[in-house]
Amino acid sequence: MNDIVRSTCCYCGVGCGLLIETSDGRIVGVRGDPAHPANHGRLCSKGASLHLSTRPEYRLLYPQLRRQRDADRQRVGWDEALDHAADRFAAIIAAHGPDSVAFYISGQLLTEDYYVFNKLAKGLIGTNNVDTNSRLCMSSAVAGYKQTLGADAPPCSYEDIALADCLLIAGANPAIAHPIVFRRIEDARAANPGLRIIVVDPRRSETAAIADLHLPLAPGSDIALYNGLLHILLAEGLVNRDYIARHTEGFEALEKIVATYTPAVVARLCGLAEADIIRAGRWFGGAGAALSLYCQGLNQSAHGTHNNAALIHLHLATGQIGRPGAGPFSLTGQPNAMGGREVGGLANLLSAHRDLANPEHRAEVARLWGVPSVPERPGKTAIELFAALRTGEVKAVWIACTNPAQSLPAQAEVREALREAAFVVLQEAYADTDTAAFADLLLPATTWGEKEGTVTNSERRITHLVPAVAAPGEARHDWRIAVDFARRLGLRLAQPLAGNLFPYEHPEQIFEEHRESTLGRDLDIGGLSYSLLDALGPQQWPFPVGASSGRQRLYADGVFPTVNGRARFVVAEHRPTAEVTDSSLPISLLSGRLRDQWHGMSRSGTVARLFNLDDEPLLTMHPADLQQRDLQGGDLASLRNPRGSIIVRVAADAGLPRGCAWLPMHWGSRYMNSAGVNALTTPARDPFSQQPELKHAAVAVDKADLPWQLVVLRLADGGEAGTAGLLASARRLLGDFDFATVGLYGRRQPLVILRAAHRQPLPDDRLREIDRLFGLTDDAAAIVYADGQRQVSKRAVAPGGRLIGVRLAGETLAQGWLKEVMADDSLDAELVRWAVAPIGHRPGRLPLRSPVVCRCADVTAAEITADLASGAGLAALQERRGCGTFCGSCLPELRQMVAAHASDTPGAGTA
Numbered sequence: 055m056n057d058i059v060r061s062t063c064c065y066c067g068v069g070c071g072l073l074i075e076t077s078d079g080r081i082v083g084v085r086g087d088p089a090h091p092a093n094h095g096r097l098c099s100k101g102a103s104l105h106l107s108t109r110p111e112y113r114l115l116y117p118q119l120r121r122q123r124d125a126d127r128q129r130v131g132w133d134e135a136l137d138h139a140a141d142r143f144a145a146i147i148a149a150h151g152p153d154s155v156a157f158y159i160s161g162q163l164l165t166e167d168y169y170v171f172n173k174l175a176k177g178l179i180g181t182n183n184v185d186t187n188s189r190l191c192m193s194s195a196v197a198g199y200k201q202t203l204g205a206d207a208p209p210c211s212y213e214d215i216a217l218a219d220c221l222l223i224a225g226a227n228p229a230i231a232h233p234i235v236f237r238r239i240e241d242a243r244a245a246n247p248g249l250r251i252i253v254v255d256p257r258r259s260e261t262a263a264i265a266d267l268h269l270p271l272a273p274g275s276d277i278a279l280y281n282g283l284l285h286i287l288l289a290e291g292l293v294n295r296d297y298i299a300r301h302t303e304g305f306e307a308l309e310k311i312v313a314t315y316t317p318a319v320v321a322r323l324c325g326l327a328e329a330d331i332i333r334a335g336r337w338f339g340g341a342g343a344a345l346s347l348y349c350q351g352l353n354q355s356a357h358g359t360h361n362n363a364a365l366i367h368l369h370l371a372t373g374q375i376g377r378p379g380a381g382p383f384s385l386t387g388q389p390n391a392m393g394g395r396e397v398g399g400l401a402n403l404l405s406a407h408r409d410l411a412n413p414e415h416r417a418e419v420a421r422l423w424g425v426p427s428v429p430e431r432p433g434k435t436a437i438e439l440f441a442a443l444r445t446g447e448v449k450a451v452w453i454a455c456t457n458p459a460q461s462l463p464a465q466a467e468v469r470e471a472l473r474e475a476a477f478v479v480l481q482e483a484y485a486d487t488d489t490a491a492f493a494d495l496l497l498p499a500t501t502w503g504e505k506e507g508t509v510t511n512s513e514r515r516i517t518h519l520v521p522a523v524a525a526p527g528e529a530r531h532d533w534r535i536a537v538d539f540a541r542r543l544g545l546r547l548a549q550p551l552a553g554n555l556f557p558y559e560h561p562e563q564i565f566e567e568h569r570e571s572t573l574g575r576d577l578d579i580g581g582l583s584y585s586l587l588d589a590l591g592p593q594q595w596p597f598p599v600g601a602s603s604g605r606q607r608l609y610a611d612g613v614f615p616t617v618n619g620r621a622r623f624v625v626a627e628h629r630p631t632a633e634v635t636d637s638s639l640p641i642s643l644l645s646g647r648l649r650d651q652w653h654g655m656s657r658s659g660t661v662a663r664l665f666n667l668d669d670e671p672l673l674t675m676h677p678a679d680l681q682q683r684d685l686q687g688g689d690l691a692s693l694r695n696p697r698g699s700i701i702v703r704v705a706a707d708a709g710l711p712r713g714c715a716w717l718p719m720h721w722g723s724r725y726m727n728s729a730g731v732n733a734l735t736t737p738a739r740d741p742f743s744q745q746p747e748l749k750h751a752a753v754a755v756d757k758a759d760l761p762w763q764l765v766v767l768r769l770a771d772g773g774e775a776g777t778a779g780l781l782a783s784a785r786r787l788l789g790d791f792d793f794a795t796v797g798l799y800g801r802r803q804p805l806v807i808l809r810a811a812h813r814q815p816l817p818d819d820r821l822r823e824i825d826r827l828f829g830l831t832d833d834a835a836a837i838v839y840a841d842g843q844r845q846v847s848k849r850a851v852a853p854g855g856r857l858i859g860v861r862l863a864g865e866t867l868a869q870g871w872l873k874e875v876m877a878d879d880s881l882d883a884e885l886v887r888w889a890v891a892p893i894g895h896r897p898g899r900l901p902l903r904s905p906v907v908c909r910c911a912d913v914t915a916a917e918i919t920a921d922l923a924s925g926a927g928l929a930a931l932q933e934r935r936g937c938g939t940f941c942g943s944c945l946p947e948l949r950q951m952v953a954a955h956a957s958d959t960p961g962a963g964t965a
Contacts, residue, residue, distance in 0.1 A: 178544055701811075727794040
């Protein structure tokens with residue numbers, strides 16, 4: 055009998071509950087936890103495949119140390135690794151001061167991990183140089199909440215989605231980025247046909263497709279739109295003057311400003327129709343309950359804080375906050391970005407939402423920690439930190455659970471900074487992230503399913519996690535690594551009492567100290583404990599001593615955590631994007647997420663079926679923009695600006711406005727021969743939040759003249775170990791071409807795919823080397839085609855008539871259908887020769903691939919039909935295949951298929 059352990063998903067900030075199934079010390083399955091209030095048993099495709107991401111072949115399993123620059127790293131023991139790190143940090147601090155070192159951590163750490171790193175930097179070393187990748191996604195939401203409402207606290211809950219009459223979704227695509235939230239939106243629409251949905255997005259996204267009103271505003275014009283909506287609310291008497299007078303301040307100054315944002319002015323600034331702007335204002339202002347959901351489209355901007363504030367103004371002006379179905383609800387990007395902020399894990403924060411700039415707050419934390427003082431000098435935020443590393447102001451950096459060599463903007467400068475640093479430590483679960491190449495010391499850390507601690511999701515809900523399996527290899531918990539390092543460093547810094555600062559032997563001790571720091575504050579969790587969370591389940595904060603449950607909504611009494619208890623309107627004016635397109639850089643490049651991938655793909659990129667929808671990065675543009683550049687779908691294009699250049703394949707998307715292009719942010723140097731979209735993005739940042747404008751860059755797009763193309767498709771025999779080896783082989787080839795990507799695909803067996811293009815054909819000896827790397831050298835099982843005049847060379851290997859690998863050089867038309875039949879293992883032996891046919895057309899006798907109905911469980915219509923024919927009903931389908939048991943989006947189609955089969959088959963059951 056397999057064991058079941060409750061946990062949460064480690065991807066986005068929805069915080070879905072999971073049931074982890076283990077057997078013989080390994081994670082073998084996951085399903086949604088019906089008892090978790092965030093998802094009630096639903097999971098998206100990423101969460102549903104988490105068990106497939108736990109193979110040890112991709113993990114960092116023991117410490118590795120490089121003693122001299124340009125030398126190879128060698129395996130070392132933990133004592134040697136941590137002693138060396140402590141020696142290096144102590145020497146650098148002694149020579150250059152505490153601010154010569156820095157820590158860059160992650161919204162994927164647990165709250166307890168975050169707490170220790172924050173205390174290590176600010177309490178032991180005496181530097182505020184500790185920042186996080188949450189700076190890249192949530193810091194503008196933090197600053198927007200604090201400027202207007204007084205605290206970093208989303209005032210809503212997921213239950214409000216079902217209670218709203220008007221839903222304004224701005225700068226977010228929850229259908230892709232937060233799929234389980236989107237399921238709630240679909241449920242709300244089904245239950246309330248009168249629900250009006252407004253989506254604000256330059257692109258006609260998957261979420262915009264369900265909108266009653268889509269406002270495709272010009273990139274960067276968010277403040278103009280929200281000021282314009284407030285103008286309409288004022289003009290039509292839809293503001294709540296009583297609420298404004300009793301509970302807010304600063305409205306008069308803002309009222310004068312928005313008087314100039316007439317529908318005509320806003321239409322010009324935003325590129326929208328006046329009638330649509332007026333309609334949106336009336337819908338929002340006339341709603342019984344108006345809820346807004348927003349994310350990176352607002353945050354990742356050089357004026358992201360005021361983007362947030364301008365939207366929050368609409369709620370304050372109408373009193374649409376603190377009651378069911380109403381309020382401004384920021385959707386968190388990472389699973390524990392909020393937990394990190396709660397313990398002060400940003401360069402400008404201290405524990406329990408205290409501000410570093412406040413001397414009383416510094417004194418409180420110093421007393422709590424038992425240190426003389428907390429440093430006053432502000433720490434360096436993410437962009438500043440790596441800029442200082444590049445100039446030598448910061449000498450050493452400790453990076454934990456994040457991948458700045460892929461995720462930060464202006465990658466050429468970031469990678470130069472990592473090369474120039476005197477000492478780089480990377481504490482990581484995965485062995486081959488982009489950043490790992492720059493590390494002097496690699497420390498293996500535990501990850502999802504292996505750790506104990508807490509996380510906080512987008513609705514302020516805290517969940518206690520326990521390990522499902524033991525750590526692999528020599529991996530250690532993140533908090534444990536930081537504590538062991540801190541104790542060693544304290545001795546070298548002549549602070550022998552460092553052991554008293556870090557007495558922790560269990561994560562619950564860290565949680566208890568964090569809990570004490572929150573007493574009496576906005577996020578008071580004095581009433582929480584691990585045992586209570588285990589007994590009552592996940593709870594929202596605040597949860598003070600004596601409470602029986604967390605608070606579902608904030609500010610119901612109209613009292614805000616500001617000096618005078620009033621929310622604040624702030625002056626927010628329209629500003630353009632940090633970079634404005636011109637004749638030399640005429641395209642606005644937008645970046646975003648895909649449904650089935652996560653960040654830099656260190657985890658999701660090991661799961662073949664997560665590539666089945668998008669198996670390479672595609673730049674999408676309006677068809678007219680493609681035609682203007684002599685491009686059509688499938689062609690290669692060069693993108694460039696002063697920061698760098700990349701080559702990607704293009705596809706048409708009529709849902710994009712002219713002059714805009716869209717590229718997913720997940721692909722980096724492990725999956726293509728460039729740093730990906732962040733080779734082009736700008737480090738320009740918001741003055742309040744210091745969050746960079748990752749969503750927009752000005753670029754030129756031109757056709758890439760790379761006539762010779764190559765594709766290799768290879769089934770991974772030997773299971774996942776074979777997959778890891780093939781991926782490593784393919785990655786060694788990325789630098790050999792002008793364009794190259796590597797990825798996975800698959801169903802029954804993983805398929806590794808290398809796609810490449812070059813200005814001229816590779817010689818035969820190089821093709822033979824590629825064949826060798828991919829295990830395509832079995833001459834007895836090979837089928838070969840060559841045409842020297844056309845510079846075409848093809849090779850397929852099919853032992854026993856089963857096609858396991860194909861290399862197409864010079865002509866690659868067959869790659870599409872070959873990918874399908876190899877993934878399904880459905881090619882008849884008599885059709886194998888078509889793999890190397892002179893022109894790679896699909897064989898006429900080859901049946902079309904059955905469409906996938908359930909993407910979470912990867913179940914096709916053909917498989918469902920076969921099960922129905924054998925007598926299965928919906929319940930049996932769910933039990934046998936798992937379809938319809940994760941996110942639930944396929945259930946309507948499943949029910950239709952079951953009903954259709956029953957009507958065609960007298961006596962068919964539903965079991």
